[in-house]
Amino acid sequence: MATIVKHKATVVRFVVLGANLAKWKTARANALLGDLFPVEREGRIGCSSSAGPTA
DSSP: OEEEEEETTTTEEEEEEEEEEEEEEEEEEETTTEEEEEEEEEEEEEEEEEEEEOO
């Protein structure tokens, strides 16, 4: 996704590409106790990139 932003001090517009922060979490049943104590994993993915000023 591309987002166009404007710098207030210089009134220059920039295109920001792929600015995101994602969190994920998964859970599966435990082999012995089932859903009472599930095996859980979680993490965070973050990235952002930007392009130069627009014309």
